[in-house]
Amino acid sequence: MPMSADRNVNLLAELARRPGNSECNECGSKKPEWASYNIGVFLCTRCAGIHRGLGAHISKVKHLKLDRWEDSQVEHMKEVGNVAAKLKYEQRVPPCYRRPTESDPQVLLEQWIRAKYERLEFTNPENQVYTSGYMQGFLMKRGKDDNKYHPRRFVLQEKDGTLRYFVKEKKEPKAILNVIDLNVAFAPAKLDCANSMQLSFVKDGGTRHIFVLHNDPEEIVKWYTAIRCVKLHRYQVAYPSASESELVNCLSRDFIREGWLSKTGPRPTDSYKKRWFTLDDRTLMYHDDPMDAHPKGEIFLGCANDGYSIRLGVPPGAKELDFSFTLHTPGRSYLLSATTDDERDKWMLAIEKVIEKSLTPQDNLVLLKLQAASRIVSSKKKGTSGIF
Numbered sequence: 001m002p003m004s005a006d007r008n009v010n011l012l013a014e015l016a017r018r019p020g021n022s023e024c025n026e027c028g029s030k031k032p033e034w035a036s037y038n039i040g041v042f043l044c045t046r047c048a049g050i051h052r053g054l055g056a057h058i059s060k061v062k063h064l065k066l067d068r069w070e071d072s073q074v075e076h077m078k079e080v081g082n083v084a085a086k087l088k089y090e091q092r093v094p095p096c097y098r099r100p101t102e103s104d105p106q107v108l109l110e111q112w113i114r115a116k117y118e119r120l121e122f123t124n125p126e127n128q129v130y131t132s133g134y135m136q137g138f139l140m141k142r143g144k145d146d147n148k149y150h151p152r153r154f155v156l157q158e159k160d161g162t163l164r165y166f167v168k169e170k171k172e173p174k175a176i177l178n179v180i181d182l183n184v185a186f187a188p189a190k191l192d193c194a195n196s197m198q199l200s201f202v203k204d205g206g207t208r209h210i211f212v213l214h215n216d217p218e219e220i221v222k223w224y225t226a227i228r229c230v231k232l233h234r235y236q237v238a239y240p241s242a243s244e245s246e247l248v249n250c251l252s253r254d255f256i257r258e259g260w261l262s263k264t265g266p267r268p269t270d271s272y273k274k275r276w277f278t279l280d281d282r283t284l285m286y287h288d289d290p291m292d293a294h295p296k297g298e299i300f301l302g303c304a305n306d307g308y309s310i311r312l313g314v315p316p317g318a319k320e321l322d323f324s325f326t327l328h329t330p331g332r333s334y335l336l337s338a339t340t341d342d343e344r345d346k347w348m349l350a351i352e353k354v355i356e357k358s359l360t361p362q363d364n365l366v367l368l369k370l371q372a373a374s375r376i377v378s379s380k381k382k383g384t385s386g387i388f
C-alpha cells in the first residue's frame with residue numbers, strides 16, 4: 001500500500017505539471033495543489049474551498065500530496081484533466097461573461113464555479129438568463145442622502161440600451177441610464193458586502209456613483225453580466241468593424257486603485273485634508289467619503305508629453321506631510337500625501353503608468369465631458385483636436 005501511495009503522489013505531481021493542469025482550472029493561478037477527483041480538474045487552495053462548498057454530490061476535493069488517493073481516482077485525473085474538463089463545462093460561455101482570474105473578487109469566482117458545475121449554465125445556454133437582453137428585479141440601492149439601502153426595481157433593456165430604476169411602482173422611472181456610458185464594478189471592500197456593485201456614469205459633466213447590493217450572490221453576478229451583455233450588443237451595432245475581443249475588453253473597468261490620501265487646496269496656505277481617491281482609467285477622483293454619490297473633484301490624467309508628471313515630495317517651500325508626492329498637471333499642481341511609504345509607492349506607480357500611456361479618442365471624450373462640467377478641476381492647456 002505505501003508503495004502505491006508513493007506512486008500515486010508522484011503520478012499526480014507529474015500530471016499537475018502537464019500543460020493545462022499547471023494552472024488552476026478556475027482562476028488560472030499557478031501550481032495548483034488540490035484537485036476535484038470526480039470532475040477531474042486541478043485547483044488552487046481558494047478554488048478548492050469553493051468546490052468543497054458545492055457539496056460532495058457535485059465536487060469531491062482532495063489535496064494532491066496530503067490526502068490518500070485510490071488508483072482509480074488518479075486514473076480519472078489522468079483521463080480528464082483541465083483541458084478536457086474546460087471543453088466539457090465551458091462549451092458555451094457567452095463572450096460577455098467575465099472569466100475570473102486569481103485577483104478577482106470572491107463573488108465572481110464563486111459564481112463562475114457554481115455556474116459551471118451546479119447550474120450547468122455553460123452546457124445549457126437556456127440557463128443564461130443574462131443574455132436575453134431584458135432583466136428586471138429588485139436591488140437594494142443606497143440612498144444618495146440618507147445612506148440607507150432601499151429596495152428599488154431595476155429594468156435593463158437591450159432594445160433601447162437603458163437601465164432604469166423605479167422608486168414607486170406605476171410611476172415614472174427615477175433615472176434612465178444609458179448602458180453604453182455605464183461602468184459596473186464590484187465593490188466588496190467599500191460596501192463591506194461581497195454581493196455589491198458600484199455603477200458609475202457621467203451626468204451633467206460629472207461622475208455619479210450608484211451603489212447596489214443583493215443578498216443573493218447569484219443575482220448580483222447576473223446583473224453584472226447582463227449589463228455587460230447589453231453593452232456588448234450595443235457596441236456591436238455601433239462599431240460593426242471592431243472585433244468581438246476588442247469590444248469585450250471595454251465592457252467594464254475595475255478601478256485601478258482606491259484609498260485615502262491627503263490633499264491640499266489650491267492656495268499655498270491651504271492645509272491637507274483627507275479624501276477618498278479613486279483612479280478610474282484616466283480620471284482621478286476624490287471624495288469626502290468612499291460612498292459619496294458625487295466626487296468633490298475630478299482630475300483628468302493626460303500624457304507625460306502634455307505636461308503631466310508625478311514626483312516624490314513637494315516643490316520647494318510647499319507644506320509637506322507624512323508621505324508626500326506631487327501630481328503636476330498643466331493647470332495645477334496637487335500636493336498629496338499617502339498614509340504609508342508603501343501606499344505612496346503604489347499610488348505613484350499607478351498614476352505614472354496612466355500618464356505614460358498615449359491618449360485614445362475615447363480618453364478625449366472623457367476629457368471633453370469633464371471639461372463641460374463646472375466642477376472640473378484640471379484641464380489640458382493644449383487642444384485635443386490633433387487626435388480627433
Ligand SMILES: [Zn+2]
Pocket residue numbers: 024025026027028029043044045046047048
Ligand atoms: Zn483557483
